[in-house]
Amino acid sequence: MRENIANLRPIWTDPGEGTVKVIDQRKLPHAFKVMDLETVDAVIYAIREMVVRGAPLIGVTGAYGVYIATANGGDRAKDDAWLAGVADRITAARPTAVNLAWAVNRTLAAVLSEKSVQNRINRAWREAGDITEEEAENSRRIGRHGLSLIMAAAEKKSGGPVNILTHCNAGALACVELGTATAPIYAAHDHGIPVHVWVDETRPLNQGSRLTAWELGRHGVPHTVITDNAGGHLMQHNMVDMVIVGTDRTTYTGDVANKIGTYLKALSARDNHVPFYVALPSSTFDWTISDGLTGIPIEARDPDEVRFAPSKPRIPDHLLVPENSPAANFAFDVTPARLVTAFITERGICQATETDIRRLFPDKRYLP
Amino acid sequence: MRENIANLRPIWTDPGEGTVKVIDQRKLPHAFKVMDLETVDAVIYAIREMVVRGAPLIGVTGAYGVYIATANGGDRAKDDAWLAGVADRITAARPTAVNLAWAVNRTLAAVLSEKSVQNRINRAWREAGDITEEEAENSRRIGRHGLSLIMAAAEKKSGGPVNILTHCNAGALACVELGTATAPIYAAHDHGIPVHVWVDETRPLNQGSRLTAWELGRHGVPHTVITDNAGGHLMQHNMVDMVIVGTDRTTYTGDVANKIGTYLKALSARDNHVPFYVALPSSTFDWTISDGLTGIPIEARDPDEVRFAPSKPRIPDHLLVPENSPAANFAFDVTPARLVTAFITERGICQATETDIRRLFPDKRYLP
Numbered sequence: 001m002r003e004n005i006a007n008l009r010p011i012w013t014d015p016g017e018g019t020v021k022v023i024d025q026r027k028l029p030h031a032f033k034v035m036d037l038e039t040v041d042a043v044i045y046a047i048r049e050m051v052v053r054g055a056p057l058i059g060v061t062g063a064y065g066v067y068i069a070t071a072n073g074g075d076r077a078k079d080d081a082w083l084a085g086v087a088d089r090i091t092a093a094r095p096t097a098v099n100l101a102w103a104v105n106r107t108l109a110a111v112l113s114e115k116s117v118q119n120r121i122n123r124a125w126r127e128a129g130d131i132t133e134e135e136a137e138n139s140r141r142i143g144r145h146g147l148s149l150i151m152a153a154a155e156k157k158s159g160g161p162v163n164i165l166t167h168c169n170a171g172a173l174a175c176v177e178l179g180t181a182t183a184p185i186y187a188a189h190d191h192g193i194p195v196h197v198w199v200d201e202t203r204p205l206n207q208g209s210r211l212t213a214w215e216l217g218r219h220g221v222p223h224t225v226i227t228d229n230a231g232g233h234l235m236q237h238n239m240v241d242m243v244i245v246g247t248d249r250t251t252y253t254g255d256v257a258n259k260i261g262t263y264l265k266a267l268s269a270r271d272n273h274v275p276f277y278v279a280l281p282s283s284t285f286d287w288t289i290s291d292g293l294t295g296i297p298i299e300a301r302d303p304d305e306v307r308f309a310p311s312k313p314r315i316p317d318h319l320l321v322p323e324n325s326p327a328a329n330f331a332f333d334v335t336p337a338r339l340v341t342a343f344i345t346e347r348g349i350c351q352a353t354e355t356d357i358r359r360l361f362p363d364k365r366y367l368p
Numbered sequence: 369m370r371e372n373i374a375n376l377r378p379i380w381t382d383p384g385e386g387t388v389k390v391i392d393q394r395k396l397p398h399a400f401k402v403m404d405l406e407t408v409d410a411v412i413y414a415i416r417e418m419v420v421r422g423a424p425l426i427g428v429t430g431a432y433g434v435y436i437a438t439a440n441g442g443d444r445a446k447d448d449a450w451l452a453g454v455a456d457r458i459t460a461a462r463p464t465a466v467n468l469a470w471a472v473n474r475t476l477a478a479v480l481s482e483k484s485v486q487n488r489i490n491r492a493w494r495e496a497g498d499i500t501e502e503e504a505e506n507s508r509r510i511g512r513h514g515l516s517l518i519m520a521a522a523e524k525k526s527g528g529p530v531n532i533l534t535h536c537n538a539g540a541l542a543c544v545e546l547g548t549a550t551a552p553i554y555a556a557h558d559h560g561i562p563v564h565v566w567v568d569e570t571r572p573l574n575q576g577s578r579l580t581a582w583e584l585g586r587h588g589v590p591h592t593v594i595t596d597n598a599g600g601h602l603m604q605h606n607m608v609d610m611v612i613v614g615t616d617r618t619t620y621t622g623d624v625a626n627k628i629g630t631y632l633k634a635l636s637a638r639d640n641h642v643p644f645y646v647a648l649p650s651s652t653f654d655w656t657i658s659d660g661l662t663g664i665p666i667e668a669r670d671p672d673e674v675r676f677a678p679s680k681p682r683i684p685d686h687l688l689v690p691e692n693s694p695a696a697n698f699a700f701d702v703t704p705a706r707l708v709t710a711f712i713t714e715r716g717i718c719q720a721t722e723t724d725i726r727r728l729f730p731d732k733r734y735l736p
Contacts, residue, residue: 029690199693201674203571203595206688209674213693225695227571227674228596229629233701236631236661261597263604267635293604306569306577306595309677309686318677318686320574322397325567325581327593333601 008218010052010173011060011132018071018125020064024051025173029214037061040069040086047093047100050205054174055248055284056135059099063131065090066107067124070117077117083108095297096257096332097248098286103131131283132176138281139178141346146184146244146279147191149344153241153275154193161194161222163241165231168202168259169211170246170279180246180279182215184344189221197223198234202259204305204329231265235272242275244344250278250285254337254352255292260330266339278335278352279344285357287364292334303327376586378420378541379428379500386439386493388432392419393541397582405429408437408454415461415468418573422542423616423652424503427467431499433458434475435492438485445485451476463665464625464700465616466654471499499651500544506649507546509714514552514612514647515559517712521609521643522561529562529590531609533599536570536627537579538614538647548614548647550583552712557589565591566602570627572673572697599633603640610643612712618646618653622705622720623660628698634707646703646720647712653725655732660702671695 010023024033026049035051037043043065046052052061069077069086076082087108091101110127114120153162170181178186188195197216202208209225216223226234234240243265249257256262256278269276289295306327309318321327340352350356378391392401394417403419405411411433414420420429437454438445445451455476459469478495482488521530538549546554556563565584570576577593584591594602602608611633617625624630624646637644657663674695677686689695708720718724 030687198696201571201688203569203597209689209693209695214690217690217693223693225674225689225693227628227697229571229627229632229701230696230698232631232635233628233666233698236701259597260595260601263600264597264632264636267600267639268632271635298601306593310688319398320569320678321577321593322582322585325577325585325591325593328566328598329595330598330601333597333604 009177010057022052029210040065044093055097055099056175058097059103060132062090062100063103063107063128067128070111070124071121077120080112096299099283102283136176138346139175139183142180142279142344143178143183143187145348146344147187150184150188161196163196165198165240165243167200167245167262167265169207171212171215173211173215181244199223199225200228206310228261232268235268235274240274243269244277244279247278247280247284249296250280251289251292252287252357253290253354256335257296257332260333263333263335266335270339275341277342277344278340281346296334299331301329301331303329305329377545390420397578408433412461423465423467424543426465427471428500430458430468430472431475431496435496438479438492439489445488448480464667467651470651504544506714507543507551510548510647510712511546511551511555513716514712515555518552518556529564531564533566533608533611535568535613535630535633537575539580539583541579541583549612567591567593568596574678596629600636603636603642608642611637612645612647615646615648615652617664618648619657619660620655620725621658621722624703625664625700628701631701631703634703638707643709645710645712646708649714664702667699669697669699671697673697
């Protein structure tokens, strides 16, 4: 049953064809489908409809969107304003994850530094590829740094696996490989440290029970799916040794936007003296916003995602509420820095304070 | 669309036939089915499988279970030990709600105080009926006491409805009428105080999105269904004026067992200075347990309740997780007294401290 999930990337290219392919994550875990991204509209659709999701992955996908615009744009690819407009459209597909704007803007800037259409196409392809490989390397480094925390927890325990709770999917499927929150978990498992993961279901779209459970299972990592309601009880009864989550945008002051419900787990971790770690590459830091609660835009998605069960292929959508009951669907919340034990980044581990973040990223402060 | 939900009881009897009827709450909100409870096994099935649920309601149902045993037992109804054994079987159907044991034991004691079978049958019928009407009156009183809190919140606000968050269903469907957590809400709505209820979905069995939304909608109370993950975000953004929940068992020291996830909402309420109220009749207090976290038994239910979506009638169960992923299903958690702003009981409002609970219930302390 064991597969090396690190080899399974949710996005890849065919350099011969110049095409971009992604796993359609809406169909997991019950079907494995690949979608070709051939147009900018397809890229925007894939990001908005969550064919691809996860901050690093939508960044990479957006970067390839700029490549696709350039490659398919004909003469318009000479027009800086047109390219900037396309980049804005891609960036607007989802508001919360800062990686999308970061990767799109970086690829756009690279394109605009070239003159001829052919050079622009080549440059976009190269830049998107660079971002992809940098994010893969970031995940590997996050895994190595986070491994030390899990090893320390294992040493502190007198037997039994290290129990790690995670929310949503900050796994290989959210990144290029290995994931952010899952990278230390895969590293520990591969080093023979016994780990067990409590997988929050993560309503409404069930990225935990659908995606995290799927990729942990493929890699052979022991795990148990729980409702989003359960983590507090588990922490009260010493059944959680640490929480590790990803993030869609983290301010340089340490406030963490992540999938709705993360804040509740952080509160519970604090109340029960359980370490609460956030794993992220530097591309997820927002170097412009100081107050996450007021500054980070929180996406409100279609209320029908709450009103219906996540659909398994070929089973009709499933109404969970009375026909006339409305629903609200805020997709993210912000966990204040005070509740975060530490960040696990590609450069190492740091406290959730402006001082410590700046110490680790002196080159990036205040630069969008 | 408005119906007086107070007139809709989830359990009722036909005195002519001596039969007991309940709403099959598993079918709501998409179908309204009534089940006749004709045998003790049917009573146990109804409680265990959550045809009926909610602490006061399973108490009343258990009391009628003792009546059914007595009425159907023939000569065995003379046998005190046999009746006590049946009572134990009913009580064991679900472990967490203390009302079940309380109501069953009270009815059993009443039965055993009589000698002849016919007197025992009559006494069981009368005792179960008394418990039913007492619980209805308790809910009415809880509504009146809780109304004062909502009125005060309305006066403090400069316009707009009082936004109340609730978890699970502590409504008319969980009680005999009016509910516990919902009783003050119905009272406020009927007094013309604008209220709006955030209804936690309450995975895995969705008692919030299925039952609370259904009964609030029937009564015309404005409400919005949210995922269990959302409450923290809403509280951070001043979109919740108070939380009111029910409870399945509350210690005389103020620790509150309620549907899994309640503790997370209490933590968030505390972190955001939102009042967190627990509404309960005296039958839900446990006068024997001092530490809720270690003392209250937490039911672990079938993991398939987590692995599958709650089934709408005639749609096959719906697997939400990879086929081989296990799940855990703890049904309740305990909110420590320190996180509770106040209790709303039939005798009035009190603090979540042993001293204040004893002040309100001097006649009941330490008596199981």
